[in-house]
Amino acid sequence: MTSEIINDSSAIREEGVDDLIRPREPTSSDGRLKRLLTKKFIIGAVVVLAIVLFGVVGPFFSQDPRAINNIGLTPPSSQHLLGTTQIGADILAQLAYSTRGSLIVGVSVAALTLFLSAFFGILGAYIGGVVDDAFSLFTNVMLVIPGLPLVIVIASYIQNKSVFLVIIVLALTGWAAGARVLRSQTLSVRNRDYVLASRVSGEKTWRVIAVEILPNLLPVMSSGFVFSTLGAILAEAGLSFVGIGATGALTWGTMLSDASNGQALLFGAWWWFAPPGILIAILGAGLSLINFSLDEVINPRLRVHKMPKTEKKVTAS
Amino acid sequence: MALLRKLGFYLVALFAAVTFNFAIPRLLPGNPVDILLGKLTVAGPVSPGTRQALEVLFGSDTSTPIWQQYIEYLKSIATGDFGVSVTYFPTPVVDVITSALPWTLVLVGLTSLITFIVGVSLGTVAGWKRGTWVDSIIPATTILHALPYFWFALVLVYFLSIQLGWFPLSGGYNVRTSSPGFNGPFILSALYHAVLPALTIVVSSIGGWILGMRNMMVSTLSEDYVVTAEAKGLSPRRVMVMYAARNASLPSFTGFAISLGFIVGGSVVMEQVFSYPGIGNAFLLSVQNNDYALMQALFLIITIAVLFTNLIVDLFYSVLDPRTRAHR
Numbered sequence: 249m250t251s252e253i254i255n256d257s258s259a260i261r262e263e264g265v266d267d268l269i270r271p272r273e274p275t276s277s278d279g280r281l282k283r284l285l286t287k288k289f290i291i292g293a294v295v296v297l298a299i300v301l302f303g304v305v306g307p308f309f310s311q312d313p314r315a316i317n318n319i320g321l322t323p324p325s326s327q328h329l330l331g332t333t334q335i336g337a338d339i340l341a342q343l344a345y346s347t348r349g350s351l352i353v354g355v356s357v358a359a360l361t362l363f364l365s366a367f368f369g370i371l372g373a374y375i376g377g378v379v380d381d382a383f384s385l386f387t388n389v390m391l392v393i394p395g396l397p398l399v400i401v402i403a404s405y406i407q408n409k410s411v412f413l414v415i416i417v418l419a420l421t422g423w424a425a426g427a428r429v430l431r432s433q434t435l436s437v438r439n440r441d442y443v444l445a446s447r448v449s450g451e452k453t454w455r456v457i458a459v460e461i462l463p464n465l466l467p468v469m470s471s472g473f474v475f476s477t478l479g480a481i482l483a484e485a486g487l488s489f490v491g492i493g494a495t496g497a498l499t500w501g502t503m504l505s506d507a508s509n510g511q512a513l514l515f516g517a518w519w520w521f522a523p524p525g526i527l528i529a530i531l532g533a534g535l536s537l538i539n540f541s542l543d544e545v546i547n548p549r550l551r552v553h554k555m556p557k558t559e560k561k562v563t564a565s
Numbered sequence: 566m567a568l569l570r571k572l573g574f575y576l577v578a579l580f581a582a583v584t585f586n587f588a589i590p591r592l593l594p595g596n597p598v599d600i601l602l603g604k605l606t607v608a609g610p611v612s613p614g615t616r617q618a619l620e621v622l623f624g625s626d627t628s629t630p631i632w633q634q635y636i637e638y639l640k641s642i643a644t645g646d647f648g649v650s651v652t653y654f655p656t657p658v659v660d661v662i663t664s665a666l667p668w669t670l671v672l673v674g675l676t677s678l679i680t681f682i683v684g685v686s687l688g689t690v691a692g693w694k695r696g697t698w699v700d701s702i703i704p705a706t707t708i709l710h711a712l713p714y715f716w717f718a719l720v721l722v723y724f725l726s727i728q729l730g731w732f733p734l735s736g737g738y739n740v741r742t743s744s745p746g747f748n749g750p751f752i753l754s755a756l757y758h759a760v761l762p763a764l765t766i767v768v769s770s771i772g773g774w775i776l777g778m779r780n781m782m783v784s785t786l787s788e789d790y791v792v793t794a795e796a797k798g799l800s801p802r803r804v805m806v807m808y809a810a811r812n813a814s815l816p817s818f819t820g821f822a823i824s825l826g827f828i829v830g831g832s833v834v835m836e837q838v839f840s841y842p843g844i845g846n847a848f849l850l851s852v853q854n855n856d857y858a859l860m861q862a863l864f865l866i867i868t869i870a871v872l873f874t875n876l877i878v879d880l881f882y883s884v885l886d887p888r889t890r891a892h893r
Contacts, residue, residue, distance in 0.1 A: 389578045391823060394871050396830025397848065398585065401864050404852040405593045425823070478711060485713050486834045490849050504716060508838075513723050521723070525716035532711020540703075543780070 286544070292537030299531050303351045306344030313341040313498060324519050331519040334510040342503055343523050349499040350481050350528075353415055357480035358473050360419035361426060365472070368423070369430030370465070374438055374457055384431060390424035396486060403492045411494040414487065418480050426472045430465060437464050471542040478535045485528060500524040567883070575876050582868040586861050587638050591631075618648075642865070648858035652850050658862045661847060666866070669843030672759050673832045676766040681821050683767075684774025688817075689810045691775060692782020703776065710772035714831040718765040718838040725761065732761050735840035762832075762839050770828060777820055781813035788812075815886050822878035825871050 307313075316335050324331045330339040372383030398421050403409060437443065443460045451459075481500070487493040488501025489508070507513075507521040598619045602611060641647070647658035691699050726732045738754040785791065786809050794808045795801075829845075836845035844863060851859035 385574070385577065388574065389581045392575075392578050392872055392875050393582050393585070394825075394829050394867055396833060397864050397867050400833070400848070400852055401586070401860060402589055402593070404855070404857075404860060405590055482711075482713050486715060486831070489713075489715050490834055490837055490852075492852060504713075504719070508719065513719060513727055516723075516727070518723065521716075521719055525713060525720065528716065529708055529712050533708045536707035536711060540707075 286541050288537045289541035292534045292541070295530060295534030296538065299347060299527065299534070300351060302344060303347035307341075307348055310341035310344045311338040313337055313345045323517075330523060331517070333506065333520060334512075339520060339523065342498060343527070345498040346500050346503050346524060347527065349411070349497055350484065350501070353411060353418070353484045353499060354477040354481040356415045357418045357422065357484075358476035360415065361423045361476045361480070362469060362473050364419065364423035365426030365430055366469070367427075369427035370434045370457060370461065372427075373431045373434035374453070374461065380431075384428075387424050387427045387431070390421070391428065395421045396483060399483065399487060400490070400492060403487060409492075409494050411497050414484060414494045415480075418483055422476065422479060422483070426469075426476065429468060429472065433465050433468055434461060437461050467542060467546045471539050471546070474535050474539045474542070478532050481528060481531070485524075500528055568880075571876065571879055575872050578872055579869065582865065582872075583639070583642060586864060587635060590857065647862035650851070650859040651856040652847075652854045652859060658859050661859060662844070662862060662866055665842060665844050665847045668841060669832065669836070669845060670870075672762055672841070672843065673766065673828060676763045677770065677825070677828045680767045680771050681774055681817075684771040685778045685814055685817050687771075688775040688778025689782055689805065689813070691779040692786065692813065693805050693809070695779075695783050695786070703779070706772035706775050708772075709768060710776065712769050714765060714769050715834040715838050717769050718761070718835050721761050721765060722838065733758050736842070758839075758841075762835060762841055765835050765838075766828065766832065769831070770824070773820075773824070774817065778813065778817050781816055782809055785809045785813040811885075815882070818878055818882055818885065822875045825874050829867055829871060 314337055316337065317332065319332055322332045330343065332338060333342070368383045368387055372380045372387075399417055402417050402421075403414070406413065438461065443456060446456050446460050484493060484499060485501030485504065488497075488499055489505045491505060493499065493501055493505075501524075503524045504521060507517070507524075510517075510520070512518075512520040598616065602616060602619065645659060647662075650656050650658050650661050653661050691702070722734065726734050736758055738751055738758055791804060791808050794804045799808075832843075833845035833848055835841075836843050837849050840846060844867065848860065848863045848867070850856070851863060
């Protein structure tokens with residue numbers, strides 16, 4: 249779930265460590281920003297912003313998402329742009345509220361995950377010794393224990409779950425991959441001259457970490473954040489779909505679960521089960537595009553130059 | 566020595582999973598024993614012994630200290646005594662698992678392996694042909710990657726089963742025309758029923774492999790030794806496979822080990838969509854019926870399977886990458 253999705257690219261990022269440490273050309277933060285603004289990034293950002301806007305503003309203009317009406321399962325019409333559910337609730341309205349719900353879950357889990365992985369990854373690697381051994385053992389154990397089954401086990405013991413609780417559980421089970429990436433990055437940063445210099449000059453530990461080390465980890469952390477958001481949204485959708493998500497909440501997962509329980513498939517009510525999944529996929533694609541651009545900034549080798557090979561070698565060396 | 570270290574690590578991980586299993590019901594509010602007894606009394610009269618047995622299992626029995634409960638618990642796990650399932654009362658949990666395990670093992674195991682091999686091969690080619698039209702398929706793979714497993718399964722069922730009627734709606738085999746066993750009709754029927762679940766796993770997890778491998782190939786191809794190999798006049802095929810792909814695939818192997826947990830988790834939800842008679846379906850049934858004994862055992866089985874495959878990949882990794890075994 250959350251952690252595993254990050255991993256596909258985290259492996260790459262670990263390989264890219266060297267590039268981060270020894271930038272081949274001097275780059276100002278200005279240049280980095282300019283490189284980030286590629287076509288991919290702009291498309292991704294526009295898509296994500298549009299969905300966020302829909303989630304934030306949509307609910308104010310939509311109908312009552314929980315309305316009960318005797319016009320169950322009507323196809324899209326001018327009255328209900330996306331049709332109605334089995335009990336006659338407007339699907340567009342449900343979609344707006346669900347978007348809000350899912351985004352809240354995604355962003356909060358990602359924030360908590362980032363905090364936990366930073367704590368275990370950066371602190372462990374910076375302090376080193378027994379603390380590092382213990383932290384990284386803990387991280388690796390959490391990484392190999394399958395996440396979603398663990399979440400399901402935890403969730404099954406609690407009868408009434410609030411959204412808050414689901415967020416906590418997802419964060420607790422999803423931070424390990426991020427921590428491992430941050431640990432390997434921190435290990436390579438902590439022995440650089442300027443970090444040593446600031447330690448020698450007697451700076452406090454928290455200041456060395458916050459001022460000298462953290463800025464170097466920001467690109468990695470932001471791309472981890474983007475992937476955790478998507479992972480958490482997918483995990484929450486899965487949980488709600490099998491009926492052990494937050495009780496009474498409206499998210500993309502609960503919509504899909506309702507649609508499945510309401511036999512939307514058998515009645516051919518595509519307008520019920522299609523929109524939430526499509527929104528998740530579009531949001532995922534948008535977030536991935538943003539992440540590509542981040543990845544290319546972090547790892548210069550990923551940028552594909554369209555020039556003859558010999559020439560490329562000369563400029564690189 | 567390195568081998569012992571690895572084995573040690575997986576033992577610790579297993580121990581942690583067992584301990585989670587023990588601690589979670591004891592740490593969380595609510596009393597599983599009451600929920601369970603409520604279920605059991607519907608089925609028939611409950612003996613006082615049952616209540617006590619359940620209390621021992623879930624730790625609401627306050628007369629024995631917690632460490633003693635823990636030892637009892639470890640003992641019962643070591644002897645394979647997981648109790649009796651409520652969902653399939655009065656079948657022992659072990660029997661439920663042994664009948665569900667082959668379904669998942671064959672379906673999820675085989676398809677994830679095939680997906681991995683195909684995905685990494687495609688990624689190798691995509692990375693080799695970087696900067697050409699092949700790059701334009703990358704965005705498509707990310708959309709596949711972001712699809713929720715179960716939603717894609719729903720869409721497949723809608724189009725291929727309900728609209729077109731090509732494939733069965735649910736289940737693992739045709740109950741009317743075949744019976745489980747090593748016979749032709751059953752195997753054919755099982756294969757037929759496995760098409761959609763397998764397709765779900767392949768489509769929703771292949772994107773990640775293609776993308777990860779492609780990016781690593783692009784990085785590796787800019788290494789000096791690849792240029793050297795090209796300069797020596799080796800065939801492009803040899804450079805691509807033996808020089809670039811061998812190194813570039815290393816992170817994918819690590820990723821494969823870790824993503825197993827994800828695949829298993831995803832297939833739990835996927836099995837629900839197809840009512841596939843595997844571990845995932847039994848797991849969710851046990852959750853819905855508050856069948857804690859079965860649920861705990863299934864969680865352990867899933868974890869052990871994932872840990873075991875991780876161990877194998879880990880051992881295989883040192884064969885693949887000589888640098889990791891050089892430490893003496």
